[in-house]
Amino acid sequence: MAENLANVLHEQLSEGFPDTHRNNSGEGADRRRVVEGVDQELNGQPPSARPSQRLESEEDEDEELTLKYGAKHVIMLFVPVTLCMVVVVATIKSVSFYTQKDGQLIYTPFPEDTETVGQRALNSILNAAIMISVIIVMTLLLVVLYKYRCYKVIHGWLIISSLLLLFFFSFIYLGEVFKTYNVGMDYITLALIIWNFGVVGMICIHWKGPLHLQQAYLIMISALMALVFIKYLPEWTAWLILAVISVYDLVAVLCPKGPLRMLVETAQERNEPIFPALIYSSTMVWLVNMADTDAESRKKPALNSTTPESQAAPSQSTQGPDDGGFTTDWELRQQETLGHMESSEETRRQVQEMPSARPPAIQSDDSEERGVKLGLGDFIFYSVLVGKASATASGDWNTTLACFVAILIGLCLTLLLLAIFKKALPALPISITFGLVFYFATDNLVRPFMDQLALHQFYI
């Protein structure tokens, strides 16, 4: 069931930073300083003189900022995807448990060790068909539940699956790692470790927690899920499933009646963020109660921001046109990590109305998030591809590297398309296509070539 849920969490990429484009001209002054600061930092050239064509050139500066902010968002996704893949590949290479054939999942009932190639192909096609239909049914179920506001059921489902992942699968993982490295461990210590790990994970993922800890937990559960898939999916079935699921992803997110598109649109209509347990977000979104639409559930800024320099956390909402000691560079970092903040009449009134102990809330009309989001299903399937490549390829590290670079480039292209189209896009198709092409090409064509070169010590 947890596998189903993980399969269901798909790949929709929603994008928050274009609202930096829809600025009103009042923020032009801040923007100007931001751009100048960036110029100084990047090129070491003095900022070019800005004549009074401020209002017209805002669009163009926004384009340049798009490039810089776009690049930053790409890196904000490269790092977690890379980390997840590194964890999976490291585990596959060291812990032999995940490459042993110990049976198959019930969703892929047909065995692949048959006599003829044709029979094997047929079995794998049937397996892939069953798996994909299970995924489709689960996705539709999730969308129906969301549409009819059965939040409790969805919450219960998510909580049960995260419990399974955080406690049971990590217990198995830890056990296998201990076996590999021959570490003796007693059950009491193990129980303490697993209990703490699991409880903190549940809190971070479903409630509130430091941003980096939440991101780390999401990466870990994606890696655990990917390892389960790598272990229990036979070879041909795995490649077929990857191919079919990227096609399904394309259809589900882009077609007007696609389930994932309906999910995203319904969430946007109701102005709620989609379940935090299914999405990796590069900025903080705190949610007290999902169905609660009063002032509680507005976005609160991340107080533990990523830069150590921004110590003056309580005074964030009072940035005005005078510097107040906040240099250009500091402001730039603020805006990158927390999004643009400016005190207006409305926010000042709200701050004054609130009890003073609480951090000030920032109101924004259009999409709240200023980071990029990637569904956990994307992490899982990228890692499955790279993990399978490192587990089964005879070219070993060359194939793994090639798949890794291909997936990153696919993600980069997807984010480029996201910047152009500015709506939720499927993150699987391009990356998985590149990954599969490079896997088969590297394993069959490049590997013999590089082996021969290494044998004679020729260098190209």
Add this chain to the structure above:
Amino acid sequence: MTASVFFGCTFIAFGPAISLFLFTIARDPLRVIFLIAGAFFWLVSLLLSSLVWFIAVQISNKENASVQKGLLIFGVVLSVLLQETFRFGYYKLLKRANEGLMALSQEDAMPISIRQLAYVSGLGFGFMSGAFSVVNILADSLGPGTVGIHGDSQHYFVSSAFMTMAIILLHMFWGVVFFDACEKKRWWAVVIVVLSHLLVSCLSFLNPQYEGSLIPAYVVMCVMGMWAFSSAGGSLRNLKLCLTCRDKDFLLANHRPR
């Protein structure tokens, strides 16, 4: 075949490249992206050349060892030519993308200059080339075995590591010189880059006589390094000012504002 061989060879092969990455590229997301794109382009060129080699091997006589060796040499030459072609293609792509961005933004300064792109793309090519050459060898060096038990050279790992380091740095220098030559339309410089790449690769045919391959490769690397330095705007005067910490432009440019 111990951990020390593994770590030693890894740091020899990748040390300069990783430190270059950490100090100059890791902080700027745009440069990281162009680095990975450069690596991707190198990978595609390798794929194409392996495809051609594979087809040639399939239709040839597999028993004849000298034919196979000849085909391998042909594969190496073809791969070098394809790599340089893809470097040129990457240059064209970057120029077009940059021009598009410039037209769009009407800014005087591009977010990343063509020289930085030359450096980053050369390093991307180098990383991928080095990784594909040496990672499998490094992985094998962790396992059990005896080097050269059948009469081959005992210095296999160390020489591979040194050669890889030379190749990575060479790719970076070639990138800088190549892009600069394309910018200034000096096609003779482009031809020299291609020929020096061919030279270094063909010298590796002399392995395992490492004196014949490693030393000339390092000589070529030093020459290309000096050429790249001067084409990027460096000179003896700049170098002296920089090393004695008196170069104000350099200090200002790299001084991160507080």
